[in-house]
Amino acid sequence: MGKVFAILVQGLALASVAACSSYPEAPQLSQEAAVSHPIYLIGPGDALQVFVWGNPDLSTTVPVRPDGQITLPLVPSLPVAGKTSVEVAHQIEDELKKYVKNPIVSVMITGFKGPYAQQVRVVGEAAKPQALQYNDGMTVLDVMIQVGGITQFAAGNRAILLRQENGKEAKYQVRLTDLMNDGDLSANVAMLPGDILVIPQSWF
Structure with missing residues (x-):
């Protein structure tokens, strides 16, 4: 799997070397345009603090599993990925109504990862390639x-x-060397959820 990933990155790098002149520079987006998801959505890897008023035994902190679900006392499996904390609180209230009279639930996100579709990914010649929360x-x-x-x-x-x-893949050139080594802030562009930054290797 590691070799396949390395070959994929090298292929993207070679393609970018051959055709980078045909890619426009990434647009300078306004703050309004950059904030396309102002409400945080829960994703796998997040940690949720669930507080049930008047029921300390039902209050707990739980991780969101890779399948996007959580397990709570009296609630063995509840899908929460892609929802807000308020929506999840209402979900839990609906489930607890089977056992508790008029439950009041609040949910706080204590660890942040976000849905995979919103994460920003960096591959190639970064010091620590990884997926980041947007x-x-x-x-x-x-x-x-x-x-x-x-x-x-x-x-x-x-x-x-x-x-x-608009449902299609767009490619933009980003001047990371100018930004990181020369402090050229004109090369600093806004990121959007789901962006992938590919950093090729220099071949000369």
């Missing part, structure tokens, strides 16, 4: 700080941003 107003600079910057082998100015726009 935050409102996130920029490429924020992403690079979290992944530890680019490696000495990176062709930073040939980085490609893959983005879904």
Whole structure:
């Protein structure tokens, strides 16, 4: 699996080297445009603190499983991925009504990962390639700080941003070397949920 992933990244890198001149630079999005998901949606890996008023035995902190569900006292399995904390609180109330009279539930998210579709992914020549939780107003600079910057082998100015726009994949060139090494803030662009940043290796 590791070899397949490495070959995929190298293939993307070679493709970006060959065709980077045909990709426009990533657009400078306004703050309003960047905030496309102002309400946080729960995803696998999140931690939820569930408080049931007047019932401390039913109050607990639980992780969201990889299948997007949680397990609570009296509720063995409840799907929560892709929902808000308020929606989940109402779900739990509906389930507890079978056992508790007029339950009042509050849910607080204490660990944040977010749905996979909203995560920002960084692959290739980053110091720590990984998937990141998307935050409102996130920029490429924020992403690079979290992944530890680019490696000495990176062709930073040939980085490609893959983005879904109107149901189609769009590709933009991102000047990471100018941003990280020269402090050129004109190369700092807004990120959107689901963006993939591919950082190719320099071949010369």
